[in-house]
Amino acid sequence: MKLNLNIQPLSSWIKTGSEPLLIAGPCSAETEDQLVATAHLLAKTGRVSALRAGIWKPRTRPGEFEGIGSIGLEWLKRAKAETGLPTAVEVATAKHVEEALKAGVDILWVGARSTVNPFTVQEIADALRGVDVPVMVKNPVNPDLSLWIGALERINNAGITKLAAIHRGFSSHEKSAFRNEPMWDLAIGLKTLAPELPLINDPSHITGNRDLIGYISQKALDLDMQGLMIESHIDPSVAWTDAKQQVTPDALVEIIKHLTLRKPEIRNSEVKDKLEELRNQIDKIDDLVIQKMAERMKIVEQIGNYKKDNNITILQVNRWDEILNKRTNYAKALKLNTDFTEKLLELIHAESIRKQTEIMNKDEAGQAADKLTHA
Numbered sequence: 001m002k003l004n005l006n007i008q009p010l011s012s013w014i015k016t017g018s019e020p021l022l023i024a025g026p027c028s029a030e031t032e033d034q035l036v037a038t039a040h041l042l043a044k045t046g047r048v049s050a051l052r053a054g055i056w057k058p059r060t061r062p063g064e065f066e067g068i069g070s071i072g073l074e075w076l077k078r079a080k081a082e083t084g085l086p087t088a089v090e091v092a093t094a095k096h097v098e099e100a101l102k103a104g105v106d107i108l109w110v111g112a113r114s115t116v117n118p119f120t121v122q123e124i125a126d127a128l129r130g131v132d133v134p135v136m137v138k139n140p141v142n143p144d145l146s147l148w149i150g151a152l153e154r155i156n157n158a159g160i161t162k163l164a165a166i167h168r169g170f171s172s173h174e175k176s177a178f179r180n181e182p183m184w185d186l187a188i189g190l191k192t193l194a195p196e197l198p199l200i201n202d203p204s205h206i207t208g209n210r211d212l213i214g215y216i217s218q219k220a221l222d223l224d225m226q227g228l229m230i231e232s233h234i235d236p237s238v239a240w241t242d243a244k245q246q247v248t249p250d251a252l253v254e255i256i257k258h259l260t261l262r263k264p265e266i267r268n269s270e271v272k273d274k275l276e277e278l279r280n281q282i283d284k285i286d287d288l289v290i291q292k293m294a295e296r297m298k299i300v301e302q303i304g305n306y307k308k309d310n311n312i313t314i315l316q317v318n319r320w321d322e323i324l325n326k327r328t329n330y331a332k333a334l335k336l337n338t339d340f341t342e343k344l345l346e347l348i349h350a351e352s353i354r355k356q357t358e359i360m361n362k363d364e365a366g367q368a369a370d371k372l373t374h375a
């Protein structure tokens with residue numbers, strides 16, 4: 001089911017001419033000179049549609065630089081006046097919203113640490129009621145699509161129709177090359193549920209490493225995301241926050257120059273025909289896969305009944321182990337990715353267990369339901 005969001009196109013609130021759409025600026029506004037000088041260099045590139053800067057910074061531990069605060073809004077005003085770049089800041093409280101709007105900030109964003117908390121998001125949404133300002137909502141720090149959607153809905157329900165989502169990656173305790181795991185599935189999930197909602201990628205926070213920004217940006221564009229938000233600092237080596245993931249405005253241009261822009265629409269009729277032919281083949285194979293799965297589940301059901309009559313446990317570790325080994329080896333020989341094969345088999349096995357659990361407990365569940373209805 002699609003989400004019921006009331007959204008205006010991106011082009012109604014930000015300059016979308018030069019692709020990819022780029023929002024750039026320092027992680028934090030540190031000094032007036034640093035912010036204004038960075039803004040001038042970014043404006044000079046001719047590629048940037050809005051200037052971002054953190055004024056209020058949520059830090060994990062106390063004692064770190066928590067943002068320059070409201071004074072930074074004055075610097076942003078000056079940066080905008082001198083460069084013509086619209087400005088964007090993160091807001092985390094109703095007071096931030098009020099101050100940012102009073103200072104004429106053009107775009108607001110809700111950070112990942114705020115998106116996790118519906119109370120915070122609602123407070124921000126209430127402060128936005130009756131205001132016509134674009135708002136971008138970053139994904140929550142934890143990989144929970146519902147929380148992300150919930151935050152977007154709260155802001156949208158407050159009357160904000162100039163809305164976008166920002167994909168900045170998710171916390172994970174697993175060791176990884178990234179600061180925040182992209183978990184692309186969640187971004188694809190959001191795009192599938194709300195195709196009209198602009199989705200902007202934040203490769204700076206995903207990578208935590210300027211050398212990987214180009215790679216993630218390309219992948220985001222190939223997944224049909226509408227723009228990029230990249231942290232850029234006049235001199236990243238002395239940045240007060242997130243130094244490793246910031247790039248100079250010159251380096252930013254280099255990254256952008258190397259990106260290949262691809263379109264979701266297929267215009268060439270020859271390409272269209274060839275794609276259609278291949279997609280027809282996929283349709284047939286997918287139907288077969290589903291058919292075979294249904295057949296497999298019928299057998300799983302028979303085994304379930306047999307296990308029930310003979311008091312045999314559902315889980316059969318040795319058999320499962322044998323299946324995993326045999327099938328992954330076979331899949332490997334057919335050049336299928338092992339990780340994919342394992343995930344697929346695990347999914348099938350989980351469904352078998354669900355199905356057999358249902359069979360095992362059918363009578364008990366039925367009796368419990370009877371008791372309830374006759375109580």
Ligand SMILES: O=C(O)C(=O)C[C@]1(C(=O)O)C=C[C@@H](O)C=C1
Binds near residue numbers: 304
């Ligand atoms: O072989 C069984 O006992 C089954 O019930 C089938 C099946 C499977 O889906 O392949 C399901 C559960 C068991 O843990 C092992 C295998």
